[in-house]
Amino acid sequence: MKKIEAIVKPFKLEEVKDALAEVGIEGMTVSEVKGFGRQKGHTEIYRGSEYTVDFLPKIKIEIVLSDSRLETAIAAILKAAKTGKIGDGKVFVYPVQEAIRIRTGEKGEQAI
């Protein structure tokens, strides 16, 4: 099992979700996050007081899935989330040790 953690632009969330649904990914966890990479932040000026806003809003999508579906899921995310401009985000993949469905107690791939 693997976990995909994808950081994408907020307005790309719907497209990424649809693309993942098309390749059969049925569940995900989404959170609104802030951060910066190479894109950096921007400057806001209020009556002469300049504030550098380092952290930009992004969406973090977390998906746990079987190894066999990993590559198609990653391809779907890359295709849907790409604008070609700096700040498109990143995808991280981690190994997952265990998954348990709370309602039934099922374990492993059956639980995801």
Next chain:
Amino acid sequence: MKKALRLFGILLSLSLGGWCAPAAPSDAAAPAKAEPTLEQRVADLEAYINNGPRNADAPESKVTSKISGPGPAHNGWMMTSAALVLFMTLPGLALFYGGLVRRKNALSVLAQCLGIAGLVSILWWLVGYSLVFSAGNAVFGSAGTFAFLKGVNSNPNTNYSYWVSQNVFSMYQLMFAIITPALIMGAIAERMKYSAILVFVTGWMFLVYFPMAHMVWGVDGLMNGVWNANASIKAIDFAGGTVVHMSSGWSALILCLLLGKRLGFPKEPMPPHSMALCMIGTGMLWVGWYGFNAGSAVAADGIAANAFMTTTLAAATASFVWAMAEYVLKGKPSILGFCSGAVAGLVVVTPAAGFVDSSGAILIGLAAGLIPFMACYKLKGWLGYDDSLDTFGVHAVGGTIGAFLTGLLATSSVNPNLDLNLKGVVGHILWLEQLKAIGVTLLFAIVGTTILGFLIRVLIGLRVSEDVETIGLDLVEHGEEAYHD
């Protein structure tokens, strides 16, 4: 809080005891007056249309009037104006300031505006209106004449208006007394203790606002150049450039210096939490300001009409000029720029609205768009004070410029009242008289606020604790949050 209440009591007893003057002489048994002739009745109607005195209003008059009460149109406009001026504070200023603070302090600003509205109304009823608008000396009216609004009924007080009910006039003027201390809140936002604010506002009304308003608008006021032939300073202030904006703006500077900077200022970012709320508040201020300025004619007459026009021109010009200055110098015209410019334009035109023509209003708009702009952008940085929402930059700087420009631009061609007592002054040395008025205003605002600020700092403290400031005033001082998510 106990301490705060005790101080409140002391201030109250001082003010009541100190300034009580003998009550106005009661009307001696006057001989019965004659019924007006048809000609006199027609003349009374003309007087209503022209906002002049009835036959019966003349000092030695021997006739009565069939229309001794208020005139409906003037009264109607003044009730509308009073509501408009209240609308400037609730919720105009509350949202303008509330949008500019951080979200954890948004409600504290609303609580300050609401608290001031109630507190000042009570003080006004108690003795405030009397201290400002009854006859007394050059600085104060008498405390007794209209205490508890005694005798303030639907009949006009002909010292101020022939056709507006005195109860309407007193409520109209109350709205000015409410917004003035509320303006100060912009400089001390996000860190001043609520109890200290209530005590400060109470003391400030007696030490600064009531005397300022009496000096400028009271029938025997020191600086009431238009109406008081014996005024020592022949200054003019149509709607409160000195009384409202200079007094609050300079007091705001002193109080924010005494209070100290917000924790983390200027290193920690403190951007406005809602520019949308701020803009909504600005729009309400602008609309409400028609009551403030055009209403200051205290009649639905031609002077009010001129003030309506000059108010519009100055506000629109200043708003545009401020944002365009940003566009040129900083690359982007901001919403806060448009909003600040509009408020600055309204502030600067306030003392001038009923005294200048359309060209004067445009000049005022230009000055209002550029000079307060520089004060907010540069002066604050150079001097390093933390005037959270730029009360000083906009109201003190704007009010002072307005008072001075009024001296240069006033013309009796738009306001014949300037010929009553100021012939040979307007267009000649009026600017000098305005400078004197500016000096007196600075004296009252700075000395009054310094004394009060130090006193409160020693007795109950001005600031909330660092913990409270970090958590936010809304939760700790008011037990509420503006936003749940």
